[in-house]
Amino acid sequence: MKWQEKYTTALFILPAVAYIVYFSFFPAASAVFGSFQTPVSHFVLTNYLGLLNFGLPYAIMNTIVITAGALALQFGLAFVVALILRTQFKGKGIFSTIFLIPFGIATVVAAFSFTNIFATTGGYANSLLRVLGLHTMNWFSNWWLDMFTVILSDSWKNTPIVTLILLAGMSTIPEDIYHAASVDGAGAFRRFLYITLPNLRNYIAIALIIRGVSEFNIFALPLILLGYRPVLLTTLTYQFYSTTASVYYSYASATILLCFILVFFVVTMKLRSNE
């Protein structure tokens, strides 16, 4: 490549890079910076200490519980569906088309439906329970159910993307290995455990990062289903942004969220590279 050409090529990337720096890195840095400010002082922990009185420990715990629960459920379901899609059967095309639909449905629309499904009076989940002859219940009566409804609604929407990534990974595993293993007498379960899982390591790590980061950021769904109680790091941030005159508390809780995401990212990448 001639040197001129090389610089022109770099010039093509410049708008995208400039855009990312200006609209993403710069605001993120100023949020972190702002979290150590108050209207009267600089470089203090006032905002963080103040947040302790507004449910910060609960927000952290709830965010972690929802992230872990949603990841477990989505990966469990995604493996089942990916294994189904690896086999040949009549109607597979229709199955995969329908299965992908939630991927495109807006989170807000999912929240609309699940609000009406889990509503205490006039809810369709209770209608279903009654038709089946079971007891109806208040789906938001305790903390466990709050977490459960959010995890379930979120997994409805996001299991397809995990499935797609796992499928992409499975298609890279040569068929021969499976064949050799079954000749050696390995059953379906052992083939999954000793061939599929280890060979999918990279793809599992990527799906974990993509979904894990989004789970920490989960916002519209808990805002609509739960409101501000039980509170998450995102809803806590938004609550302070939308209801108080000073945004410094929201900067502080946003910074904590950012820290969790970065730690999660680094840990997952470490797991990925430890081969």
Added chain:
Amino acid sequence: MMKLSKLLLYFTAVLAILIVLFPIYILFLIAFTPVKYTIDSVYPILYPAGFTLANLVTAVESFGLEGPTIRSIETATLVGLIAIGIGLPAAYGLNRLPRNTSGILTAMLFLANMLPAIVVAIPISAEFISFHLYGSVVGLALAQELVVLPLTIFILQGALSSIPRDLEYQARIDGAGLLKTIYTVLAPLAKAGIVAAFLLSWMISWDEFTFAVILNPANPTLPIVIYINLFRGNILASSAFALILTIPVIILTAALQKYLKGEYLTAGMGG
């Protein structure tokens, strides 16, 4: 006779389909069934007990669907156009740069995609107020671009790299400049990828909530109107808006199925 494993497979598949379709079914049920069978009863009826358009007509008349719908269409289209406008040259550049340089830039794009919208949006809102972009379609589109740009660039990189380099050299020898080569020779050949990237960006912006609620609460797009109406207890109005939001997306998802592949969605990090 069907084997037991086959039977189990069909059972699981049908169960999965029912679970996937149930919430969408509920949306249509609430929108098109008289309220006495749905939101006005303690135990709403699970099958369509009647059919009415009155719910939607009332919602349209009392809440004005055009404003938010037009704003959503404008924002999503602008997001798609900017994505292709900045994304196509960037994708070309990344394909041509030496591996280690492009690796660093790709990691940067990925990091930008990971920064939480809510962390970024609040400082941006302060910035936008001083630039008079707060509450505007252009401002919102610029912010939402963050969500789609990395994905767009990865899809375009894939589309461009499948074109033989000889075609490009040919055009250059014939005297076309680099920009002209990209837009007149490469772009038409990468048409399918460009269209897919545009539609995917369009769809993501169409559904986007966090930036929209923080940057445009006064001039809401469709997702925000759904949220506001749900919050106020106007279930019928929000069902009407949710229908408008959902129908194009179902069509697009079906049309884009070929591109909704793990390889793209892992944003170039696979393998």
